[in-house]
Amino acid sequence: MTSSEPEINHLIATVALKIWQSLDLSEILQATVDGLRELLKCDRVIIYRFDSNWSGIVAVESVAESRWSLLDNIIKDPCLEESWNNKYRQGMVTAIADISTATIDECHRDFLQNFDIKANLVAPILQPMKGERVEPQEDNNLWGLLIAHHCQQPRQWQESDLNCIKQIANQVAIAILQAELIYKNYQQLRQRKLAQQQAQQTRKFLQTLIEHRTEELQSAYQRLQQELIRTEQTQIALRNSEASLRESERRWRSLLENVRLLVISWDREGKIEYVNPFLLELTNYNLTEVIGKNWFTNFLSSGEQEQAKAIHNQILQPSFSSSLYYQQKVTFPTSETERTIAWNCTQLRNTQGEPIGVTCIGEDITEQQEIQKKKDEFISVVSHELRTPLTAIRGALALLAENKVAPQTEEGKHLLQIANSSSEHLVKLVNDLLELEHLESGTIELVKAEVNTKELMLRALDRVQILANKAKVEIEIVESDINFQADGDRLIQVLTNLLSNGIKFSEPNSTITLSAVAYNKPSPSILFAVQDHGRGIPSDKLESIFERFNQVDASDSKRKGGTGLGLAISRNIIEQHGGKIWAESVYGEGSTFYFTTPTK
Ligand code: ADP
Numbered sequence: 379m380t381s382s383e384p385e386i387n388h389l390i391a392t393v394a395l396k397i398w399q400s401l402d403l404s405e406i407l408q409a410t411v412d413g414l415r416e417l418l419k420c421d422r423v424i425i426y427r428f429d430s431n432w433s434g435i436v437a438v439e440s441v442a443e444s445r446w447s448l449l450d451n452i453i454k455d456p457c458l459e460e461s462w463n464n465k466y467r468q469g470m471v472t473a474i475a476d477i478s479t480a481t482i483d484e485c486h487r488d489f490l491q492n493f494d495i496k497a498n499l500v501a502p503i504l505q506p507m508k509g510e511r512v513e514p515q516e517d518n519n520l521w522g523l524l525i526a527h528h529c530q531q532p533r534q535w536q537e538s539d540l541n542c543i544k545q546i547a548n549q550v551a552i553a554i555l556q557a558e559l560i561y562k563n564y565q566q567l568r569q570r571k572l573a574q575q576q577a578q579q580t581r582k583f584l585q586t587l588i589e590h591r592t593e594e595l596q597s598a599y600q601r602l603q604q605e606l607i608r609t610e611q612t613q614i615a616l617r618n619s620e621a622s623l624r625e626s627e628r629r630w631r632s633l634l635e636n637v638r639l640l641v642i643s644w645d646r647e648g649k650i651e652y653v654n655p656f657l658l659e660l661t662n663y664n665l666t667e668v669i670g671k672n673w674f675t676n677f678l679s680s681g682e683q684e685q686a687k688a689i690h691n692q693i694l695q696p697s698f699s700s701s702l703y704y705q706q707k708v709t710f711p712t713s714e715t716e717r718t719i720a721w722n723c724t725q726l727r728n729t730q731g732e733p734i735g736v737t738c739i740g741e742d743i744t745e746q747q748e749i750q751k752k753k754d755e756f757i758s759v760v761s762h763e764l765r766t767p768l769t770a771i772r773g774a775l776a777l778l779a780e781n782k783v784a785p786q787t788e789e790g791k792h793l794l795q796i797a798n799s800s801s802e803h804l805v806k807l808v809n810d811l812l813e814l815e816h817l818e819s820g821t822i823e824l825v826k827a828e829v830n831t832k833e834l835m836l837r838a839l840d841r842v843q844i845l846a847n848k849a850k851v852e853i854e855i856v857e858s859d860i861n862f863q864a865d866g867d868r869l870i871q872v873l874t875n876l877l878s879n880g881i882k883f884s885e886p887n888s889t890i891t892l893s894a895v896a897y898n899k900p901s902p903s904i905l906f907a908v909q910d911h912g913r914g915i916p917s918d919k920l921e922s923i924f925e926r927f928n929q930v931d932a933s934d935s936k937r938k939g940g941t942g943l944g945l946a947i948s949r950n951i952i953e954q955h956g957g958k959i960w961a962e963s964v965y966g967e968g969s970t971f972y973f974t975t976p977t978k
Contacts, residue, residue: 386542389413393549403557404438407550411440414526414546418499418539421529422446425503425550426453427522432463434522446494446529455489466502467520471540471547473499476532497533499526499540501547505555524550640719640740643726648673648690651735660742662712679709689723693736698725705743717744759927763807763942767800774800803939810943814926817950824865824954831858831894831904834866838873839892845878850886853877856893862904862977868951869975872959873906875944876971880910882938883969888912896977903957903974911968920961924949948973 396409407425415423424439433454441447465472474480475497477490490498505521524547526539634641634654641654653668661668661677674683674690686706693702701724709716719740726735774793777783783790816822835855846853873892880890888911897905915923915930922928927942934940945959952959955975963969 383538385417386538386545389417389542390545390549393546393553396553403553406553406557407438408440410524410546410550410553411438414524414543415440415442417542418526420499420526420533422448422527424448424525424527425522426525428520437522442529446527448493453493455486463520466500466523467504469502469504469544471499471501471544473497473535473540475534478532493527494529495527496531497528497535499535499543500524501540501543503547503551503554505551505558521551521554640742641737642673642740643735643737644673644690645735646694646733648687652737657740660717661710663710677708677710682706682708690736693723693725694733696733698733700724715744717742718747719743756926760811763927764804767804767807770800771797771804799939803941807941807943810941810947814943814947814950817947817954822954824868826863826865828861829864829866829869831860831862831906834869834873835892835894838870838877841870841874842877842881846881846890849881849884851881851884852887852889853881854889854891856891858894860894860896860904860977862975864955864975865951868955869906872948872951872973873908875948876908876973879940879944879971880908880912880969882940883912884910885912897974899974902977904977905972905974907970907972909968909970914965914967915961915963915969916965917963920963923961924959 392413393406393410396406411423411425415421421442422439424436426434427437428434429452433452436448436451436453439447439449462472474482477487477495477497480487482490501524502520503522503524505519524543526543637654638656639654640657640660641652642650642657643652645651650668650671650673653665658664658668671677674687678686689702689704692698701722703720703722705718705720707716707718720743721738721740723736723738725733726737728734774797777793778785778790783793785791785794813822832855835858839853839855842853877890877892884890890911891907891909893907893909895905895907897903919928919930923930924945926946929940929942934942949959952973952975957973957975959971959973961969961971
């Protein structure tokens with residue numbers, strides 16, 4: 379009963395194929411032991427795997443009858459000699475044909491017979507300690523044994539049987555190596571998978587953490603953004619209110635700096651804290667001379683100080699509300715002239731509402747007051763001027779009406795004449811006043827047309843000829859013939875007035891010269907001149923006689939029959955033409971009245 383070469387090769391091929399086909403070691407080993415038992419036609423084939431201390435376990439078996447099964451038995455041969463192991467390590471196959479007769483240790487024989495073994499064939503399954511070679515060598519690791527048993531009778535093992543089991547054991551070794559490699563790979567894979575799983579879990583954990591964090595961050599970001607928007611809005615609002623504050627301050631400042639009113643602020647003690655440029659302009663002070671100085675002691679005369687202090691304290695009273703108006707005469711040391719200021723004052727308060735100072739807006743009403751004074755004077759003069767002829771008329775008419783004087787008598791005729799001339803004077807006076815008023819208010823418009831100097835002078839002469847004849851005054855006209863643009867009637871009115879004045883103030887047999895020449899100052903003009911040899915005008919009156927009711931002598935108008943308004947009217951007419959009028963005189967020798975009028 380020997381196994382043939384092709385059969386062995388077939389089994390080896392089958393086992394090798396199994397190894398390639400299957401990765402399951404127990405399946406491979408099972409197929410191996412089954413195949414080997416069939417091949418060797420023996421009762422039992424086992425694979426015995428060593429544990430530590432040379433004990434081991436029957437890992438795989440193939441048995442002819444179940445009563446011979448040793449599967450899963452842990453077997454430790456107490457008699458297994460080191461020398462056997464050495465043989466196995468060297469890859470040697472041992473064969474015992476008959477256990478009962480073999481020259482083996484008795485103890486070993488008992489051990490073997492215990493497992494119904496009549497004959498055995500043992501091949502080592504070796505695993506390389508290092509490297510992957512399965513060639514028998516010294517440091518091969520004895521993994522286990524591939525054992526064939528004959529349980530019914532002894533058996534004479536053939537060389538081919540030994541060869542077969544050796545080759546099969548080698549294949550088993552390969553399968554185990556492969557399985558271990560696979561196992562290692564599997565382990566690595568498992569570890570890798572585990573690591574992957576762990577990584578995945580970690581990633582998941584991290585992801586949820588990140589998502590959670592992201593959510594947190596997002597909401598924090600949103601909160602931050604809202605906060606930012608709110609801050610930005612607040613800043614915009616702040617900037618807007620700052621801008622409007624600046625704008626209102628700018629307006630205030632520009633108002634304070636440009637207004638033609640005095641603006642001044644004091645602290646509680648009367649120290650100056652603010653003045654506007656107009657105040658400096660009016661007083662001729664510069665800022666450093668004013669700021670921080672005490673107003674009362676430095677800028678007011680001792681007479682004004684007491685009243686000013688009392689008003690200042692009155693405004694500082696906590697109960698003070700609204701504003702206080704008062705007038706004050708102030709003589710600023712730098713401007714010398716006395717100015718009248720109308721102050722409008724109010725209290726300055728801090729944020730707690732406590733009075734901390736006074737601010738006043740002052741109007742320089744000096745000029746206004748002067749105008750008012752002039753108006754008052756004018757009214758009194760006019761009423762005086764009107765009253766004079768009226769008194770004369772009333773007096774004369776009263777005497778006649780009460781029959782104290784008979785109208786037919788010389789005295790009566792004289793009274794009537796007074797009444798008549800006085801009423802004429804009155805009419806003239808009223809007319810002149812009205813005319814002057816019209817001229818000054820600009821309601822009379824000049825009617826300009828082409829006129830001629832000679833013609834104007836002749837027409838004026840015409841009007842005063844009778845008066846001149848009466849006064850025995852000769853009027854001489856200097857040759858002139860210039861055409862120009864003017865309101866002819868108005869210029870004749872001026873010339874007539876100047877000629878009649880000349881006549882009035884000239885002695886009989888004297889001459890008045892009337893002339894008109896081209897004049898180029900400041901622009902092309904005509905210069906008219908009326909020269910008399912009368913009593914002349916004192917130099918201090920040369921200017922004032924052009925004002926209303928202003929005379930060299932207070933009795934001039936009365937005696938000479940004038941209204942005292944002629945020169946004022948003349949000046950107005952000439953100025954409306956854009957010219958100038960003035961008088962030159964040597965007192966006692968005569969006067970010359972000049973006026974210019976532009977040619978266009
Ligand atoms: P009146 O009607 O009084 O003449 P005017 O305004 O014409 O009024 O003149 C004002 C005053 O000027 C005269 O009252 C007189 O005192 C003085 N005056 C005007 N012209 C002459 C002159 N040619 N010679 C001297 N005094 C003159």
